[in-house]
Amino acid sequence: MGGVHAAGVANTFSPSWSEYLPIRGVNYHIRQWGRAGAPKVFLFHGWMDSSVTWQFVVDEILAKDSNWHFIAPDWSGYGHSEPRPGGSMFIGFLGDMEQVIRHYAPTETLKIIAHSMGANLSSIYASARAERVSHFVNLEGLAPMPGGEFGKPLHYQVARWLNGSRGRTRAYSSREAFVERLTQQNPRLSQTRAAFLAEHFLQADEEGGFVPRAEVEARQVAPIYPHPEQVKELLRHISAKVLVVRGTDSFVSECFAGHDDVLAERLACYQHRSDLVLQGASHNMHQEFPAEVAQASLALFAR
Template sequence: MPDVYIPRRAHRSEFLTLRGLRHHILRWGQPLQGQPPLVMVHGWMDVGASFQFVVDALRQEREVIALDWRGFGLSATTGADCYWFPDYLGDLDALLDALSPDRPVDLLGHSMGGNVAMSYAGVRPQRIRRLVNLEGFGMPDISPAAAPERLAKWLDELKDPPSLRPYASLSDVAERLRRNNPRLAADKAAWLASHWSRETAEGFQLNADPAHKLANPMLYRKAEVLACWQRIAAPTLWVEGSDDQLTRFWGTRYPRADFEARLALVPGLRQAVLQDAGHMLHHDQPEALAAAIEAFLA
């Protein structure tokens, strides 16, 4: 096992019951007079601890809170067959009610979390002071004609639900992380492995509900998403890595021009590109990302 990353700012683990489900949150720093908390929400198959490196790179002391979405990290699973985006919005709303009921927050989301954050900021514009989206591109618009095939796929997968294979050691988990992202340093991968997985009798199991792997029976409706994006009132920072992840993920199914047209509908939007970074830009360039975030929030 390589040397393990040593955090500069230790986080505190807490548990909150949100909408009847036990959620795990990580806290850094203390509340400061006149400064809103910075709330961070992670992407699909990730955990709140994933933000540790960028929190360590922040120059100014501030309160930062990261949530493990339901069915990820140390938050409880639902026991259901699917995870729905409206539930993420409901959990985020309940989290802000619990942590900052009387003042808006600064909200940052990565990937799936960025998509949730954008929709939430349009639904509850008064709750957000500043908004940061890290590579939350959204998805291609899906025709209603695709519904029967998607529903059939979901029903078929319910008969043989997915599973997540265990790993023999934390080193194997860390190696998996580095295969996913070769830019991830070995010491950071070793630190993340212990938050990304837990030891069981069968080995080290990822901290994620396998139900997240099921086909989602709900279609992505671009018009509904953009109706939310157009209502965002907070100044918004869009950040992506210099690697073109949109094309890598979707190819011609979701052209860059389509995405840029969507961004153009967001009032008060600023854009930034981090060099030598891919989709996990908070792992690839935490110092550069922290600098961009702090400059924007100030």
């Protein structure tokens, strides 16, 4: 096991600790909260994010029940995890997920809360490892969406990936500038929480500004994604109890607007599904409505 260090945070936030693990050739950062030895919950973040995104949901759950052990990796190239040379393929993250789970929970059944890209990956994992995953909270892992990149012809998707880097990571003149962007995009995110995210997700660049901890190559969109019919096949094989959380003001909801039949058909594939639709929530509902996500997650875990 790699080095261990305390990750102290403000008094209003639950303390976390970090471990570093060698995962498929790169050094992975694993953020953890709660009590080691307690029932485990795995948390998988989305695209252009990091493990710190789960702080507020963790705070809410631990305030209600302290007997949990939360395990949240930074995907390779994000947060404090080492980037994989040449970037990481979407399906490669799935291999990383398997190794993280094998390390922390080699035999027990799994509870997962995941967001966006992490939730799409978790959906595939919960299907491939149906005997392992007992509960899954899916925060808008609903790809492919109508009209999105994955809805375009396959030759276009592959060519886009072959064209290479998505360009230079956007820099911010200060952490305050990043906070302003976060609160503009997520009006229900408090200044205090936005400042916490900025403190942990930004790093100084060589020009005196700040950039997100997200390597350019880690931001590549997958060149090939399962076809909608394949996604439905995967979802049908998930035996876990699933909670699907959506935000009414999310870009995901916008993509499905006018395609209610597509969404309904997709959701109907789950064997055991409940839904939570958060009025006024953006795609980052776990940051804007952490109490609601926490309460619904605990209710699912109790079933």
